[in-house]
Structures are given as C-alpha cells and as structure tokens.
Amino acid sequence: MIIDLPSTTTSQLNKKLVELRERGGAVALGRVLTLVIAADDDEHLEDAIDAANEASREHPSRVIVVAKGSKTAAPRIDGQIRVGGDAGASEVIVLRLYGALASNSQSAVVPLLLPDAPIVTWWPGTGPRNPAADQLGELAQRRITDSAAEKNPIRALGTRGKAYTDGDTDLAWTRLTNWRAQLVSALDLPPYEKVLSATVTGEADSPSTELLAGWLAEYLKAPVRRVKSSSAQGILSVTLERRSGPIELSRPDGRVGTLTQPGQPARRIALQRRDNKDCLIEELRRLDPDEIYEAALHGLGKIAATARKTPAGSGAKAASKESTAKAKAPAKAKS
Known part of the structure; x- marks a missing residue:
C-alpha cells in the first residue's frame, strides 16, 4: 500500500x-x-x-x-x-x-x-x-x-x-568480505609461513581494491604493491609471496575466482560482485565500531602503488611473476 x-x-x-x-x-x-x-x-x-x-x-x-x-x-x-x-x-x-x-x-x-x-x-x-x-x-x-x-x-x-x-x-569495504575470508582461510593451511610481500591488482579507480591492499599492508606487516589494471572491473587478483611459493587468488571474469597455492589443488570459488542489497544486509548486522575497517584505512598510506597499468587478462600473471622475482631477490624486495 x-x-x-x-x-x-x-x-x-x-x-x-x-x-x-x-x-x-x-x-x-x-x-x-x-x-x-x-x-x-x-x-x-x-x-x-x-x-x-x-x-x-x-x-x-x-x-x-x-x-x-x-x-x-x-x-x-x-x-x-x-x-x-x-x-x-x-x-x-x-x-x-x-x-x-x-x-x-x-x-x-x-x-x-x-x-x-x-x-x-x-x-x-x-x-x-x-x-x-x-x-x-x-x-x-x-x-x-x-x-x-x-x-x-x-x-x-x-x-x-x-x-x-x-x-x-x-560498502566498498563490505564488498571485500568474501575476498578476505578466502585469503585468511588459505593462510590457515600449512605451511605456516610468514608472508614476505603482497601484490593487489585491480581497476585503477576501485576503492575496494585500495581497501584490500590497505588491509593487507596493516596486518601482514610486509610490503604491499597496488597494481592498476586498465580494463578490469573491481579486483583482479591478489598474490601473497611466501618462501614455499605464492598464494594467488585471481578473478579475471568478475564472477569466478581461482585459488592456487603450493601443495594444494587449484580451487574455483564463487566471487561474483556483491550488490547493495547483500552489502546492506551485512552492515546492519552490527552497530558497533568496525575496527578492521579503521585499520584498513590506516593501511592505505603504506601501499606502494605502481604507475604501470596492466591489461585485464594478464594482470594476475604479470603481478605474480614480478612478485616472485622480488621474493628471490631479498635486497630488492625490501626497497
């Protein structure tokens, strides 16, 4: 009525x-x-x-x-x-x-x-x-x-x-819930190694990509690079470098993600973009301050952004290769 x-x-x-x-x-x-x-x-x-x-x-x-x-x-x-x-x-x-x-x-x-x-x-x-x-x-x-x-x-x-x-x-932060859950669950599996560096690739003006990079920079206490893609929508990939090899979560088509890590079979994961209805429902579940979101905002200043832009299809591979090379050369990784 x-x-x-x-x-x-x-x-x-x-x-x-x-x-x-x-x-x-x-x-x-x-x-x-x-x-x-x-x-x-x-x-x-x-x-x-x-x-x-x-x-x-x-x-x-x-x-x-x-x-x-x-x-x-x-x-x-x-x-x-x-x-x-x-x-x-x-x-x-x-x-x-x-x-x-x-x-x-x-x-x-x-x-x-x-x-x-x-x-x-x-x-x-x-x-x-x-x-x-x-x-x-x-x-x-x-x-x-x-x-x-x-x-x-x-x-x-x-x-x-x-x-x-x-x-x-x-809501740009709320859209990251599934990405954060998958990355945390991947780090809970052996080997339990420290993350040496991280690379987050995504659309140049994607606030969710920025917040994800800020969250990783704040909590991993490791160098985090933000690679800007010229044609991808939202987040394209995340790569976490460890001594045993990289953990990579990529979503080239904006719907289905693939999680790869050493010693584990590749897994396909539903990572479609969340609409405002889902995000609003999640946000209304809590009325207390969101300390994790606050920490992600603080981490924005710790991100090393790159001016180079990568095509949507090759962003994940390029980011993975470059971060792997840095992991093998510790002196360069620190810079």
Whole structure:
C-alpha cells in the first residue's frame, strides 16, 4: 500500500502512521532500528528503497527516505507512506524536501524516528566528506557510505579516511568480505609461513581494491604493491609471496575466482560482485565500531602503488611473476 501526502508536515505523517497501525494492524513494535536513507530525488532512489526493503526482511526497521529536491522551489514536504507488500518487512516513509527544507533535513527526520531504537544513516550515492559531522550522520550510531558511487572514488576514500569516526563504514569495504575470508582461510593451511610481500591488482579507480591492499599492508606487516589494471572491473587478483611459493587468488571474469597455492589443488570459488542489497544486509548486522575497517584505512598510506597499468587478462600473471622475482631477490624486495 502506497499513500501519498503532498505538501504535508511531519505531524500529519505521524497521525497517518498511527491511523494505519490501528486500522490495518501494521505495528512498529517489532522494528529493531531506524534506517535513514539520504539521497537525491533521481532515478536511483527506487533502487535504494528496494535494497532497504530486502534488508528489512532480516532487519525489520522503519525506513525514512530523505530525497532532496530543488532548493529554489517553495519550502514544502511531499510525503509518502509505504506499508505491506510495498515495504518488505518495514514501513517506508519517503520525504521529498524542497526549498530551505532540503538544507535542513534533520528537522524533518527527528519527529519520525522510532523511540529508543538505534539509528543507521546510509548514503547510497554521493555522501558527505565527513559523515559524522553531517546533519543526518549526527543522529546515527552507524553511518554507511559508498565510495564506489562517488565521481572520484579514490579521493573520496582518502578524505573519509582522514575524517574517520567510530561508526563509519563503507560498502566498498563490505564488498571485500568474501575476498578476505578466502585469503585468511588459505593462510590457515600449512605451511605456516610468514608472508614476505603482497601484490593487489585491480581497476585503477576501485576503492575496494585500495581497501584490500590497505588491509593487507596493516596486518601482514610486509610490503604491499597496488597494481592498476586498465580494463578490469573491481579486483583482479591478489598474490601473497611466501618462501614455499605464492598464494594467488585471481578473478579475471568478475564472477569466478581461482585459488592456487603450493601443495594444494587449484580451487574455483564463487566471487561474483556483491550488490547493495547483500552489502546492506551485512552492515546492519552490527552497530558497533568496525575496527578492521579503521585499520584498513590506516593501511592505505603504506601501499606502494605502481604507475604501470596492466591489461585485464594478464594482470594476475604479470603481478605474480614480478612478485616472485622480488621474493628471490631479498635486497630488492625490501626497497
């Protein structure tokens, strides 16, 4: 059910929610959090709402969508309430803000928040430089951005790294969960040797590739090189050099990865790119600070990036050969 309330107020929206609750039995007692979506009123807005609806099946919540319209229009709120099949397991309130209200979104959101429930703010598109200092970010215990949606993803990632506050996270980091799990499980197998160096190859403007390299640099305490590919999408390969030989996880087609390591048969692994629905569901499972993400941000400054760009098909092999040669020549590897 979708109910439109043009030129409305937050008080009228609250009254309508109570009326729907009493008439149709749609209650807020089972909501575990309030999810605030801050976005522009464009063609991508419905995609964000669909992702929130899907996430609500695991995390029942009240979803407040703040869609900023024209700032030159007369101040008004065009409201919309979605319940039932149009809202997943949540209730969705869409606020289209115009005029001065578009720059003062906090005043429109606060009266609609669930009492005594955690608040999560998500920017599915372009987000603020400092999420914790943003109007809607100040309300939240957890703030989710997506560097991949920015015009300059790498610069946005670096800016947010400097402004990091406990509770910040990024969907570019969440997309790495499967990669990190596979690499950790590979290192848990014998021989239990120290990693001498690592090479991460991927798309030049992929924030996930940068974060993966930063994570490895922070925790392996070994040299990590970031090789930029000219045509690959996302991460292409990761190579970890050890005395017994390299561990290599490559994904040339963007869907299926291959893990190779000494003494073990090659394994094919499902490593398809994760969509926003899966990433959002994972992020809503925790509301505490993500110390590992913070460490990965700190590791960004330890990466040795290369200016050379490799073709998508040969990036993994080139990175593996070069890192193998460095492992055989310790004096050069240290530099």
